[in-house]
Amino acid sequence: MTEELSRLSVRKAVGLLGSRQISAVELTTAALERLHQADSLLHAMVTVTADDALAQASEADRAIGSGRTSALTGIPVVIKDNMCTRGVRTTCSSRMLENFVPPFDATVVARLKGAGAVILGKANMDEFAMGSSTEHSAFFPTHNPWDLSRVPGGSSGGSAVAVAADECLFSLGSDTGGSIRQPAGFCSIVGLKPTYGRVSRYGLVAFASSLDQIGPLTKDVGDCALVMNVIAGHDPCDSTSVADSVPDYTRSLERDIRGLRLGVPREYFVAGMQAGVEAAMRAAVARLEELGAIIDWDVSLPHTRYALAAYYIIAPSEASANLARYDGVKYGYCHMDAGSVWQAMERTRQFGFGPEVKRRIMLGTYALSAGYYEAYYLKAQKVRTLIRREFDAAFQKYDALVTPTSPTVPFRIGERLDDPVQMYLADVCTLPINIAGVPAISVPAGFAGGLPVGMQLIGKPFGEEVLLRIAHSYEQATSWHNMKAPAPGSLDHAG
Amino acid sequence: MKLSREEVEHISLLARLGLAEAEKERLREQLSNILENMELLKETATDDVPPTTQSIALQNVFREDVARPSLGSEEVMANAPQREESSIRVRPVLE
Known part of the structure; x- marks a missing residue:
């Protein structure tokens, strides 16, 4: 039973903690047990802070006992290792910062702590978030739980694997050109890159400051909305975070998608796209149409x-x-x-x-x-203007755009490591979104040859609610998010 | 766009990246290949297009200059590789 606990969604766990059917210490212990068992093969984690986590869990139990709970009290989370954690080393998976211990918390970390979350440790990544496979970690590559010989995507590969393998209930990643969405797609989980300026970057080790954005990686869309409620919002320490009020994102899950106009830009069905990915995408769009969305297949964004x-x-x-x-x-x-x-x-x-x-x-x-x-x-930078204008024009006509998250399923470890141009192509569907600064979410959309396929939904600036609404409707009508990667070391992997 | 060996050495000097000999040759080839892929941008007509440096409407953001608590110097200095009492030790810049 205890090991099963770490498979829970955040919202289910919050419910069970609130009704005292489980304790936060039980939940954290289960996640740590799962982590120790699975991570020897997956290598998602750079640093595990088990003692701190158990202390935080005890504190969560006391808070629950006295009725002082917050949105994430007692929920075990993993943080990508480029977000500063006070007193816990923050390496960026680089020799350069291998022993760097920040004297402060990133704003997102402070917000998670303030909401009662229990931090299990720091996740592996491509060095300084530069990469699409997590093979560029200076320490070790992370393995995809769906096939250990394949990459989990990147750069937030450790964050994605920790969620997909139930080593935690959710995680945070950062996305500069696809680094949340592409690994979420490769691992069959949900990953959101918010609008630039929606989430504070204070304490995120800078890679490309006009493109970087922090976001959640979760087991389902409802959890994504819940985590966004905690991390979104203005921060005086990040002057590029906007002051617009933060909606209750969980409210956007209540509505269906009848009458929403969705465009499918043909440029995202690129040369080199795998047939299985294209088939899964066409089926996913057909499902959105069955749910009442109005689909336009004849959309062109030529500057893509x-x-x-x-x-x-x-x-x-x-x-x-x-x-x-x-x-x-x-x-x-x-x-x-x-x-x-x-x-x-x-x-x-x-x-x-x-x-x-x-x-x-x-x-x-x-x-x-x-x-x-x-x-x-x-x-x-001028081409950046043209790309942004094209998105702005498209959003005059459509509520959201639908594309694959990646043109391929996860590739083999080592396959692209010595060919930078091939590696860069892994982000061809995700990086236009960072250039435009708009939000996008990747949701599980099926499998090709037994490997995950992600669907990307792209929205207007600060249009996260519409994305969550579409993603949630799709999730309710499909079962992809309920499928679990085979447990490492189990018979499923022996063959 | 083929980079020369001298260009690679010049850029690495600008970036203060010490590169081993083998790295220089590998980077010369890889960067040449990457830059060739950038040539595509020349197709776009951008004469009258302003550059975008960032994607949100914010311009200058001001705040009141108010004193507030900050980290202690010991905390801030704790990560310095070489220290001497309350100072960071560096090699001589002028010799």
């Missing part, structure tokens, strides 16, 4: 084809500036065996950063350097 190139100029440019701070002086790795200050800095960055981070710093530095700035960076 430039999004990948624009993204891989903008994101590395911002990254090269953001990562200039890692100089071995104030915090982080420091190469001691060096002569001059410049040599020390170069050696620190040579040994502190892995190959993908170096690649992006080089690319960004080049795009920003004298003589190339206009041809690359400025050009990409």
Whole structure:
């Protein structure tokens, strides 16, 4: 029984805790047991804080006992390891920050703690969130629970696997070009990238500051709405977070989708898309139509084809500036065996950063350097305007757009590691959304050859409620979200 | 867009990335390949298009300059690789 507890959705667990059918310590113990059993094969976690978690769970039980509960009291959560946690190391899965212990909590972490959540630890990721497979972690790759020989997606691969394998009840990830949605799709869970500015980035280690956004990874859409209620909202510490009031996102689950206008942009059914993914997508859109949505298959967003190139100029440019701070002086790795200050800095960055981070710093530095700035960076920012205008025009006609989350099912570990361009293509359906700054959610939409397929719903700026409403209606009409990955080590994996 | 060896060395100097010899050659090839894929952007007509630097309508955000509690210096300094009492130790910048 106890191991089953960690399979619960957040809302079910909140109910059972509230009616005292289970205790927070029982729930956290179950999640930790599951984590210890599964993670030796999956490697979703960089740091597990079991003692702290059990202490937080005891506190949650006391709060429940005295009737002082909040939205997430006693709920075990995992945090991507690029969000600062006071007193708990925050590595970004990089040698550069391997021993960095932040003196403060990121705003989202403070909000989760304030809502009573129990933090189990920190999840593995591509180094500094640069990657699409979690293979670029400086520590170890994370494995997909649906097939251990395959990647879980990335960069929030550890956060996605921890949820899919029931090592926790939900997790937080960050999404710069698809890093929440693509691993959510690859692991058959729900992942939301909110509108840029909806969730505070304070305490999120910066990658590309105009694109980064934090969001939830959950077992179902209702949990996603509940977690958004806790993490969304203005933060004086992040001047790019907006002051608009936060709705009760769980209310958006109450309505059906009859009469909603959904567009299916043909550019997202790209060359190289797998037949099984396309078939699953067509079936999913047909299901939305049965639920009463008005589908338009004849939508074109022609600038989509430039999004990948624009993204891989903008994101590395911002990254090269953001990562200039890692100089071995104030915090982080420091190469001691060096002569001059410049040599020390170069050696620190040579040994502190892995190959993908170096690649992006080089690319960004080049795009920003004298003589190339206009041809690359400025050009990409102008194309960004065109892409955003295209989305704005589409949302005059449609309530949301429907696309695959990824053109393929999870690929094999190692398959794309030495070919950066192939790796970058894994985000071709998700990164236009970050360029435009609009919200998008990935929901489980079936399987192709036994591997998960995700459906992406894209919404207007601050239109998360409509996305949750569509996603929830679809989820109610399907059973994909109830299907569980085979337990690692079980007979299902032995063959 | 083929990068030369000298360009790779120049960029790595700008970024203060010490690169091993093998890394330089690998990056020269990979970055050339990536930049070739960027050529696609030249197809777009952008003469009259303003750049977008970020996606929300916020412009300058101001707040009152009010003193408030901050982290203690010991907490902030705790991650410094090299310290001397309450200072961070660095190598000489001018020699």
